[in-house]
Amino acid sequence: MAAGRRTVAVIGAGKIGELVLSGLLRAGWPAGKLLASARRPARAQELADRYGVRTVDNLTAVAEADVLAVAVKPQDAASLLAEIGPKIPADKLVVSLCAGLPTAFFARRLAEGTPVVRVMTNTPALVDEAMTAISAGPHATDEHLAVTEEMFTPLGRTIRVPEAQQDAVTALSGSGPAYFYYLVEAMTDAGILLGLPRQVAHDLIVQTAIGSAIMLRDSGEHPVKLREAVTSPAGTTISAVRELENHAVRAALLAALEAARDRARELAAQAD
Incomplete structure (x- = not known):
């Protein structure tokens, strides 16, 4: 049937x-x-x-x-x-x-x-x-x-x-939308700090996120290669990436996803 x-x-x-x-x-x-x-x-x-x-x-x-x-x-x-x-x-x-x-x-x-x-x-x-x-x-x-x-x-x-x-899926994609919304929220605040009106900052970030996601999906390129295409020697992007690395953003993401996975396991244990 x-x-x-x-x-x-x-x-x-x-x-x-x-x-x-x-x-x-x-x-x-x-x-x-x-x-x-x-x-x-x-x-x-x-x-x-x-x-x-x-x-x-x-x-x-x-x-x-x-x-x-x-x-x-x-x-x-x-x-x-x-x-x-x-x-x-x-x-x-x-x-x-x-x-x-x-x-x-x-x-x-x-x-x-x-x-x-x-x-x-x-x-x-x-x-x-x-x-x-x-x-x-x-x-x-x-x-x-x-x-x-x-x-x-x-x-x-x-x-x-x-x-x-x-459990890894739960941490990565089940909870994943919240991470992106959190990032958009932070970037919007940064845009305001840099002098943009809130709505302008929001529109810039949302469309950039949509375009970037479509490129990731449709180009077949590794995200590192796509990032490198935006990153000119001694340019603005590499300066920003350096600050992300200095603040251990990559490590924070790894720790966050591990915490989500572990919480999924805890929920299962508590339910039993």
Whole structure:
């Protein structure tokens, strides 16, 4: 059965769950094939009004959906699975969007043989430019991965990775948009310090970021080569790069990503 004809239930439709719902609808997924559950009735009504999808309780979602996209916070996953786990048949696909939680976490709480696919996407899904990493659990087949890819490809790009790499994915691309926003914020402040109006500084930086990203994506060149093309001997750019190196920006980034990876592992340990 093609994924687009399956009924998908987003269980725990918070920010990430809403990204999935809205992306599927933009891609032409029939609203009648989408269900959503939320902890608060007001949130459920908000989703129903905004997207025209049917909101249901968790057990109804389990009973009616072909694919269960679990998007609750990691610390809420154990209690959710205690509620719905015994009702999930072993042939139903479970797609986990719970940051940090391995498929083994689900396997211990679901019927033997239940296919679980672990997914890490990011917020650029709102503009169909997400980066989504997909990993198969022990019982997930290529067909299950294909169904998951069909769900997330409309949101941007997808990539299959071994599950052992998912914590690194979380640190790099899952949290990655925040690093870029942080950099844009800092560069905007620098532009103001240099005498530019805030909006002018913002527009300059955003368009420069877009152009640079497209060059990275489309040119096939290594980022070092692209950077060197901007860096003239004794020029302005090399002076700026020297200051970045003097302030150990590269080392700070490495430490930041390691901290994000370690926190993902902590969340998984706390959830268990």
